[in-house]
Amino acid sequence: MLCLGVAAQPKAEAITQQPPSPLYRDPIYDGAADPVLVYNRGQKEWTMLYTQRRANVQSPGVAFCYGTAIGVAVSKDHGHSWVYKGALNLEHEQGQNTFWAPDVVYENGLYHMFVVYIRGVYSQWGGDSHLVHYANKNLWDWNYEGLLNLPEHNIIDPTLIKLPDGKWHMWYKDQKLNSITMTAQSTDLVNWKVDDKPAIGGRPHEGPKIFWFKNYYWMITDEWQGQRVYRSKDAQTWEHQGLVLDKPGHRNEDTPTGAHADVVVSGDHAYIIYFTHPGRKTHGDDGGLDKDGAYSYSTKRTSIHAAELEFADGALVCDRDKPFNFWLDDILN
DSSP, X not given: OEEEOOOOOOXXXXXXXXXXXXXXXXXXXXXXXXXXXXXXXXXXXXXXXEEEOXXXXXXXXXXXXXXXEEEEEEESSTTSOOEEEEEOOOOOSSSXXXXXXEEEEEETTEEEEEEEEESSOOSSSOOOEEEEEEEESSSSSOEEEEEOSSOXXXXXXXXXXXXXXXXXXXXXXXXXXXXXXXXXXXXXXXXXXXXXXXXXXXXXXXXXXXXEETTXXXXXXXXXXXXXXXXXXXXXXXXXXXXXXXXXXXXXXXXXXXXXXXXXXXXXXXXXXXXXXXXXXXXXXXXOOOTTSBOOHHHHOOEEEEEEEEEETTEEEOOTTSOXXXXXXXXXX
16 A cells, blocks of 8 residues: 655546456466555656466466465556566465565565465364564565464454554454454564454454545455445544445446555545456356366456545545546655
8 A cells, every 4th residue: 555646647537548348357377366566766666566366277276365476567658557576575485475465665665565374274264373574665576574463363464554653553454353353563573462452353354455535544344345434534434435436337247346556646646556366256156166176267266446435524435337537646755
């Protein structure tokens, strides 16, 4: 998640920069999920990092969601077209392991990535998930910085922002606390102190994302039926709002509901970047296992999409079918 300054771009009322639908599909495994967008200052291009699910691989159960790398796609035209660059080499232990759902922040000339790590490959949901830290200067050659000193049990989906108190704050899903959002804080991105109380409880969810827009902090969480919106003045106390991306869209591949999203604030616009399972009737309808104990390619594959979040009467709303100008500004250094 990044909040950006305004770059020079002609302002026009006409819709001249409508994004394609889908915005991106992974050309290797066709399973791009959990996207996060980061501006590469050195290359002057946008980078998309994502969980590279192996959707087109015939495998038992949910093995296509394990043994996953973090895929990389880049855009030199302000987010309109994306080219696959490869997958990150993040292995720091023996064997093939699993990486999910990164978040990236920039501090003092370094990019810092926090990503879910699970040892090994499973064909059923399992494994103990941890959050690990990497750093580098170019978004490609990542140096392993270590395991975070957070609870060592099934935590996933980090999102970070630096607050006016000068500290970095991280929100993440704690799967052993009924899949709610917990939070921690740090002054150096290395040593973390966990807050005792949940940041967001209630209905189980995942994929929290925090951002600043229209003089509020906002958080979205994935409830597997669209994205729940929360609003806050201080990023401490959150007001529960409605759902976005909860109704099927009518653009190509933009159905049924929007899952695990990032938000990029670019000038006066907030864009939500999310993935769909276009071969499913509902997000959770995986079609069941076939006679060989595998899910079909159609129900496994995913697509990445972009839509605009609009501020209306103090709330965020999203009409995913509505045409809009999509333009990711260059960061002004």
